Amino acid sequence: MRVVVVGGGIGGLALGAGLRRRGFEVAVFDRDTDVAATGGYHITLDERAQSALKDLVEPMIMQRLLASGSALRLRERDAFWDRRGRLLGHGPDLSDSASIDVDRITLRMLLAEAVGDGLHLGCNVSGVGHDDHGAPQVLFTDGAPVSADLVVGADGTHSVVARHLAGGPTNSPAGIIGFSGRTLRRDLSPGEHQRLGPRSGLAIGPRGAALYVGFLDPVGNTALDAPELRMSVTTGPTYIWGAMFPESTSTDSLRDLRGGELQAALLGRFRERGWAERTLEVIAQADPHSVAGFRFNAASTRAEDLAPWPAGRITALGDAVHATPPTAGMGAGAAIRDAASLLTHVSAAADGTATLTDAVDHFEAGMRRRGSEVLTLAMKTVRWILATDTTLGAAATVVSTPILAAAARLRH
Ligand SMILES: Cc1cc2nc3c(=O)[nH]c(=O)nc-3n(C[C@H](O)[C@H](O)[C@H](O)COP(=O)(O)OP(=O)(O)OC[C@H]3O[C@@H](n4cnc5c(N)ncnc54)[C@H](O)[C@@H]3O)c2cc1C
Numbered sequence: 001m002r003v004v005v006v007g008g009g010i011g012g013l014a015l016g017a018g019l020r021r022r023g024f025e026v027a028v029f030d031r032d033t034d035v036a037a038t039g040g041y042h043i044t045l046d047e048r049a050q051s052a053l054k055d056l057v058e059p060m061i062m063q064r065l066l067a068s069g070s071a072l073r074l075r076e077r078d079a080f081w082d083r084r085g086r087l088l089g090h091g092p093d094l095s096d097s098a099s100i101d102v103d104r105i106t107l108r109m110l111l112a113e114a115v116g117d118g119l120h121l122g123c124n125v126s127g128v129g130h131d132d133h134g135a136p137q138v139l140f141t142d143g144a145p146v147s148a149d150l151v152v153g154a155d156g157t158h159s160v161v162a163r164h165l166a167g168g169p170t171n172s173p174a175g176i177i178g179f180s181g182r183t184l185r186r187d188l189s190p191g192e193h194q195r196l197g198p199r200s201g202l203a204i205g206p207r208g209a210a211l212y213v214g215f216l217d218p219v220g221n222t223a224l225d226a227p228e229l230r231m232s233v234t235t236g237p238t239y240i241w242g243a244m245f246p247e248s249t250s251t252d253s254l255r256d257l258r259g260g261e262l263q264a265a266l267l268g269r270f271r272e273r274g275w276a277e278r279t280l281e282v283i284a285q286a287d288p289h290s291v292a293g294f295r296f297n298a299a300s301t302r303a304e305d306l307a308p309w310p311a312g313r314i315t316a317l318g319d320a321v322h323a324t325p326p327t328a329g330m331g332a333g334a335a336i337r338d339a340a341s342l343l344t345h346v347s348a349a350a351d352g353t354a355t356l357t358d359a360v361d362h363f364e365a366g367m368r369r370r371g372s373e374v375l376t377l378a379m380k381t382v383r384w385i386l387a388t389d390t391t392l393g394a395a396a397t398v399v400s401t402p403i404l405a406a407a408a409r410l411r412h
């Protein structure tokens with residue numbers, strides 16, 4: 001059976017790796033020309049995502065991933081702060097967590113290696129359809145069409161494939177614009193070094209401004225102590241932060257800025273909203289080249305709205321179907337789990353125990369449930385952030401955060 005995968009992001013490469021490992025003929029096409037030249041901060045892989053990956057890639061790729069990942073159990077509890085940097089409380093104890101964090105770039109490079117020469121870069125897909133024999137076909141802006149037994153759209157939020165299947169967009173802007181950057185822990189002042197600590201945290205202020213500061217240390221907190229296998233692009237304790245604002249005409253102007261200009265503009269937006277200088281140090285000390293903006297898009301949280309098409313020999317997975325804002329840290333994991341599920345069902349079709357259409361039908365039913373679950377979690381945080389952008393929400397945030405901060409001080 002020949003499978004063509006459109007999109008070599010996390011889900012598409014995971015599927016390509018799994019299909020190749022099981023002996024399928026597979027081609028993955030991505031418009032990027034270099035898998036390492038990809039934006040993004042870190043990806044959290046929970047136990048289910050790791051277990052799905054174990055089904056998809058060779059054990060050695062998994063070992064290298066763990067040696068390049070940072071274990072959440074070795075991190076201190078997450079912290080919640082107000083805009084002045086006062087502690088409001090802590091997240092749950094992480095000592096039992098099986099999750100790991102890994103650089104998006106590192107993960108993508110490892111998965112690309114697993115796909116090997118089945119990955120074709122620099123290929124921009126313009127559409128999908130059927131050839132003269134009724135087989136699914138992929139069309140390129142530059143190049144001859146390619147036919148297959150099964151076509152899978154893993155082409156992310158603005159998916160050409162899912163749009164074709166659904167007859168329109170499968171998601172819409174969630175109302176938040178995000179900006180990310182990387183800051184080496186050693187570049188912070190001793191006070192901020194101490195306050196942020198070896199943990200991730202979230203600060204929320206009035207008018208929908210939020211700052212997530214993720215701690216990534218694949219060396220000190222390695223998930224597998226095997227330095228010879230390590231290939232993480234992050235080589236020391238690093239804060240990978242994400243600033244969030246409600247989308248408005250004022251944030252639109254930020255979208256055209258890059259690097260140092262964007263960094264300065266972001267600092268200005270936080271200062272206008274009354275954030276203390278110390279809480280902004282992590283942004284001010286970031287590598288300007290690492291600062292980039294991205295819009296949050298979200299699909300419906302209702303399972304029945306996802307993949308609203310009859311099953312056939314063209315399908316889609318991951319963000320193409322259930323675009324998930326990064327606020328739950330589960331979008332990549334869900335795409336990997338989609339890939340593992342599709343591999344299981346397609347293998348059953350190849351063995352003759354199911355028709356290909358039935359296999360896709362079963363896969364899509366599970367994907368709807370998975371997508372709805374992660375979207376519901378991610379949208380909870382999105383709604384919470386947006387609620388502080390109302391007059392009442394802003395007032396409540398200003399009034400309640402000092403009280404929560406005082407209560408947190410009493411507890412410690
Ligand atoms: C640049 C980037 C950075 C991200 N950073 C983070 C992060 O740091 N943390 C996090 O939790 N999540 C991040 N995400 C989101 C997270 O990676 C996704 O939720 C998750 O990977 C879903 O996987 P996916 O395979 O469905 O889509 P994606 O990983 O988005 O992959 C889609 C792929 O399709 C390709 N593509 C799109 N259209 C076409 C076309 N017409 N022709 C050919 N190829 C096409 C894209 O180049 C891309 O490689 C990021 C996504 C992107 C695109």
